[in-house]
Amino acid sequence: MTSESGKAVEVTGLTKVYRTGSGTRRVVDGLHLAIEHGQVLGLLGVNGAGKTTTIKMICGLVTPTSGELRVNGCDVRRSRRRAMAQIGAVLEGTRNIYWQLSAWENLRYFARLKGSRGTAWRERAEHLLRDLELWERRHEPVTRFSRGMQQKVAIACALIGDPPVILLDEPTLGLDAQASRTVRLWVDRLARDEGRTVLLTSHQLEVVQDLCDRVAVIHQGRMLIDKPVKELLALFGKDSYEIRLGGHLDAREPAWRDLEVVARDGEITLSGEINDQEELHELLAHARSRSLTVLGINRLEPTLEEVFLRVVQDEQELRR
Ligand SMILES: Nc1ncnc2c1ncn2[C@@H]1O[C@H](COP(=O)(O)OP(=O)(O)OP(=O)(O)O)[C@@H](O)[C@H]1O
Secondary structure, eight states, X not given: OOOTTSEEEXXXXXXXXEEETTEEEEEEEEEEEEEETTOEEEEEOSTTSSHHHHHHHHTTSSOOSEEXXXXXXXXXXXXXXXXXXXXXXXXTTXXXXXXTSBHHHHHHHHHHHTTOOTTHHHHHHHHHHHHTTXXXXXXXXXXXXXXXXXXXXXXXXXXXXXXXXXXEESTTTTOOHHHHHHHHHHXXXXXXXXXXXXXXXXXXXXXXXHXXXXXXXXXXXXXXXEEEHHHHHHHTOOOEEEEEEESOOOTTOOOOTTOEEEEEXXXXXXEEEOOSHHHHHHHHHXXXXXXXXXXXXXXXXXXXXXXXXXXXXXXXXHHO
């Protein structure tokens, strides 16, 4: 099912103000966000930025102070049940599943909760459990499962109703490398092969860089930047290079500008920022004049982590 506007998730002017002992706290502040069908969006922000509150509002667990929320065209505030049927969510720090129940019983419970009648859910439950390598242990209480296995059950429960939109708050937190990889492969498949829309938060930025088409960074409840990952990396791409040279350095050689120099086994690696092509050509000419052979030149891409830190630091400096 697709919405008239063609968006899977639409958030307009979303605001949440909590009452605290001493007054009020505005934790989400006029947020706008639109996610296309089949897109994987990473919602980033430092601790307390308002990510979980935003996700909880989208899945109807926290009532917004103001603003509009639509999931697949359904108004979350006015048609809550219909909107909820569009969403599968795994929330961080919350018991998403019942620990005394088995994986199978959890899936049956959530299937019923999502409105599945009869036995149609069974086939899907079996498929999910087999896929997540939990089938053999489906009748054990999940309290006996490892953290990673419990997370997999939570994800299976979020998917049992076959929702087109999936919200994942820190899906790989606390998982070992293998479980994290399984969850990542799954999220990738849900979007690429099954056309589902995924909104996820994570402090593990390599996970975000790996999975997301787009990234939205929020700070103190406000949107700082919302761009496709590639554009974001290019926008903040410094002209950093790694140049490999063959030969030996002369001990009297003055410093190579501000570049880092590592010399080992007859190979020299220079790395750092080079402002423009002219500077790069000068440097290469200089190397050749010292009888050094140019073995390779790589332009270094910034990581999402570097870009994220820069966006947040720039904002903090502006507010000072
Ligand atoms: N029920 C509440 N009453 C008052 N303040 C709250 C409540 N729930 C959350 N907050 C505050 O809202 C702010 C945003 O919290 P939220 O959990 O949304 O942040 P987050 O970006 O998900 O952070 P983290 O990365 O640490 O999980 C925090 O300052 C938090 O203390």
